[in-house]
Amino acid sequence: MTQMMKAAVYHSLEDIRLEERPVPEIGAEEILLRTLACGLCGGETMAWYKKSEPKVLGHEPIGEVVKVGSEVTDFKVGDRLFVNHHVGRVDSHLSRRGHFTRDPFYSSMKLDPGGVCEYYRVTAQHLRMDAHKLPESVSTEAAVTIEPWSCVLSGLKVCNIQPGDTVAVVGAGFMGQGFVHLAPLFGAGKVVALDFSDWRLEKAKEFGATHTINPKTEDAVQALKAVNNGRLADTVIVIAPFPQAWADAEKLVEVGGTMHLGAPLAPGTDWVRDGSRAYFDQITITSRYSSDHTDTYSYIRLLESGRIMAEEAISHRFEIEDSAEAFEMLRLAEKSLKIVVYPHGIPEEMKNA
Structure with missing residues (x-):
């Protein structure tokens, strides 16, 4: 594994750059994932919503574990995981009242450095609160919908x-x-x-x-x-x-x-x-802002039961080198639904899907 990786970096709505970034280092209670696919979210086209620039694009990744910290016992190399990009805590006033996503702690927890990159680091708190091994019956593309449509499920509640x-x-x-x-x-x-x-x-x-x-x-x-x-x-x-x-x-x-x-x-x-x-x-x-660990857990079970037409929602697929084009399609919001970027290349079986 190299020390550097490709990442699609948001500088502005009209400026998405492919850059070289260091592969994140992990601690004893953390893991490193190889990004299998990452969806793009319409919220990323709202310039006012960006808290800081530049930042690595994407927060809907699905990854495969490639490295585990010395104290990690629940996950191993080769596991295919969904990990929510933000995660809450249980010991706060807002969390105890069920408002996990409005506790400032929630938005402070992030995947490092983001989703549209070749590798990302997952913290110990992510692993404790909202990390899931994916059933074999759930495809990677279907899993890309977990984060956004868990927000839908949260709203419907x-x-x-x-x-x-x-x-x-x-x-x-x-x-x-x-x-x-x-x-x-x-x-x-x-x-x-x-x-x-x-x-x-x-x-x-x-x-x-x-x-x-x-x-x-x-x-x-x-x-x-x-x-x-x-x-x-x-x-x-x-x-x-x-x-x-x-x-x-x-x-x-x-x-x-x-x-x-x-x-x-x-x-x-x-x-x-x-x-x-x-x-x-x-x-x-x-x-209802975003989704918490209870929402993602429910959504994954619905996916596994075959209740959700997740794969049919994927309309376009891009290589990471074409991230600027993918983002422009997202911004124009014409004839597209979920746009997915593959940092390590689009799998052959998906190229004509």
């Missing part, structure tokens, strides 16, 4: 869905498709996908949408009522991170329903609501 409820999903990108696909596992009856892209709406049908609406060509409120017995949706999940999308999504929520915020607005962005409706319509507003 607070959506107050009752058996048979109508769920509307505003925004049918990769994360929106996840909400469409997993909502029936939480009891949803009708699942309505809304997006300006007919291509994405067709994909939503493949992932289980019972109805689709393109607000660019039809009145969304009237179209929703037409397919839902004259009612609005019991739960509306809005993925599009724009104030107008939030305002439009609120118009789709039935009295007594839930509106779930599936992605954040930029800091300092106002979201103005009708105060009368906010009181009388008894709409519950929910949000």
